[in-house]
Amino acid sequence: RIMRPDDANIAGNVHGGIILKMIEEAGAIISTRHCNSQGGEPCVAALARVERTDFLSPMCIGEVANVSAEITYTSRHSVEVQVNVLSENILTGAKKVTNKATLWYVPLSLKNVNKVVEVPPMQYARKEQEDEGKKRYEEQKLDRLETKQKNGDLIFPVINPEPHTVGYSQSSLIHLVGPSDCTLLGFVHGGVTMKLMDEVAGIVAARHCKTNIVTASVDAINFHEKIKKGSVITISGRMTFTSNKSMEIEVFVDADPFVNESRERYRAVSAFFTYVSLSKEGKALPVPQLLTETEDEKRRFEEGKGRYLQTKAKRQAQMQQQA
């Protein structure tokens, strides 16, 4: 579809969240289709996990997004989908890869939302595709088990914060979950959640550096908890780390199923987003250093630095492989 002014920031760069939402919709369609293809129990695929995603180049207003999705692995109860996004300037015909994302879906029964149904096995062109898929499956499973939602970790406002401290840019947003946000099962689409998370992260980044910013990458996100229609969700973001030209923001999603009192507010998702600040020519600008004050802030900064250095090392290793 064509990118519209409402999809973009003032400089005309499309919000990463809009792209994440399109990716997730494509993934949900193809995996729901696959899981119902053998005539078993009717089911809807629910997003369980998104692998780390890099935004390779910004998309602009007026460009057309071409989204293609392919199933790349199936385990007994989950489906791996690879989604590619190409942006096309229909005036010049120029195309470029914007995103490559890997998503994991789990099929939930239409009759009993708590029942995971069996996934029909896919056919592999080569045996090694299956082996590589299985390896990715085991890795993500391990990572999902390791990740526990930090339920106790809340974000509290700071009164009269100094510029460039954590409290200065932290932000939160509430959203009432409406029918259009939900799947047939009445739970929020993972893509809708990711779009809101990117919105908050973007506001945190812009408050920090006061320039135009774009999403550079999103770390792997695990969706442990479903969010029901009618819930109020609070999305909160705080900056954790800055390098010379990038900012890392941690985002929490808390759900409050407040009309139905049987359940307390709970942490549904959390993730790290990385942003860069762009000049009008599209070059990355230096960003102000984050000022850490408390022990927790310093610890989170060091942890963020660790993730940053690890990603950098991985990228250099990949480049050397390609060279």
Next chain:
Amino acid sequence: RIMRPDDANIAGNVHGGIILKMIEEAGAIISTRHCNSQGGEPCVAALARVERTDFLSPMCIGEVANVSAEITYTSRHSVEVQVNVLSENILTGAKKVTNKATLWYVPLSLKNVNKVVEVPPMQYARKEQEDEGKKRYEEQKLDRLETKQKNGDLIFPVINPEPHTVGYSQSSLIHLVGPSDCTLLGFVHGGVTMKLMDEVAGIVAARHCKTNIVTASVDAINFHEKIKKGSVITISGRMTFTSNKSMEIEVFVDADPFVNESRERYRAVSAFFTYVSLSKEGKALPVPQLLTETEDEKRRFEEGKGRYLQTKAKRQAQMQQQA
């Protein structure tokens, strides 16, 4: 994309206007791409005409719309696009054809919106494709020249109308044209206009028969006049004819570029929509007969009857050909 609750009426049938908007977006993308493919003056394709379109089967919430578009003819200054819409139930895998539409686009220069640029000629697989396309081109050209916008024909409210008279169901809607409604040139997308027209026509039909209604077809629409961002558009609809099981509604679009005084309010588009009333099982229900009162209403009823009989005769001829 997946059809959402907001795309549909209370019975879950997707509004015809949503489908028309998707069709037009696909047509605009493919024709803009084609017109810029030879590296000439950058341009944006503007919708000039939509041929008569039948809605073959209603689409429902949760189904996925597959829209495909193909260029089928090019003249020096216009492009014919054929768009097909398939609806797919991703749970059962069932697919059915929802629409086949033919649209004509004209490429307008990005630098000078009043200049029509030249269209790169397409390659035809067979010579007869070109001949048939040329025939369609000549026919629509004639029809476009014949159509004059009936500027003087306004819809006035009636006080305390009797049930099933024209005044009883007539409706109008005003809309302020915002950025998301517009192309890169700052003019309203044809698809946005058609969506609003269908919305008004649907209200007229529902007021008349008080049941769930769906769009059955739209007569050819000519877009003679562009509508600029910031304009206020008034979309008015009145019933012109009823058969046993269908209702014909005439819809006018008047644009008022009211901030910029250089121009008076003008008629931008007009069209005839046909609706049927559906039972819960999807069967067409009888509709109340339209009561005509004035001479004009009686004349329009007869004209509508003419269109209805002509369409019926055409369809029977097609069926006999296929049999």
Next chain:
Amino acid sequence: RIMRPDDANIAGNVHGGIILKMIEEAGAIISTRHCNSQGGEPCVAALARVERTDFLSPMCIGEVANVSAEITYTSRHSVEVQVNVLSENILTGAKKVTNKATLWYVPLSLKNVNKVVEVPPMQYARKEQEDEGKKRYEEQKLDRLETKQKNGDLIFPVINPEPHTVGYSQSSLIHLVGPSDCTLLGFVHGGVTMKLMDEVAGIVAARHCKTNIVTASVDAINFHEKIKKGSVITISGRMTFTSNKSMEIEVFVDADPFVNESRERYRAVSAFFTYVSLSKEGKALPVPQLLTETEDEKRRFEEGKGRYLQTKAKRQAQMQQQA
């Protein structure tokens, strides 16, 4: 237009904010049209004030909203518009009055946004209409001058609040102002602001009473400050008063034009919303009493009680007049 699922809460009642937005759009159109009707300097009408508005009956999904607007008074630099909203059930034909609102607009020059242009005088059918309008004009002018934005008055979160305290239900929301939120002048539509205010107030009310709630009324709102495209706005709400069957919520809107650093965050609007809790049959339910803790909370509760009693007295006086 037809009310859609996304316009409503889970019980199917349309959010008051959706209605306020439609009212404001109608007012903006009619007053912009009037101010440009005499061929003076092109201008756009900006919302300056909305008088107290009662929601007489809830509107439901599938109903059609009929919005009509009329200019009722003009001063040299402002326009008074009366907007009526009728809800119509198109299946039964039943209509009822949903709202009557009075709005004041000021025409701003399209060339120089800080210049208020002159309003062409309207023609009155009777002299007393003009006199009554002038009286209303003087009254609202006085009220606007008296109202000062309480800039220092912020809402701070409370850790582990007790149920039914002020801290328990208070909420805030951030919104990045996009192109569709804005007028041709690049400033947020008053209606967009009111819709967001109603959204926050509704969440506060629902958190307090855990049932389905609807907007009952909105006190007069003055729009002292414009909000520019690209700003981040924070909308915060806290409960100030409860009677047996109603809740009063104070809502603040703070704007942060953060990309352009010339200006600090500022208070743009504030207002009081009143909500009631409805049973499935549409009857008002008792609401839990608000627990006040601090001196400020107790003072605000008493002020709210004053407003409540005043409104009640006024309504009784009106009823006696009518009887």
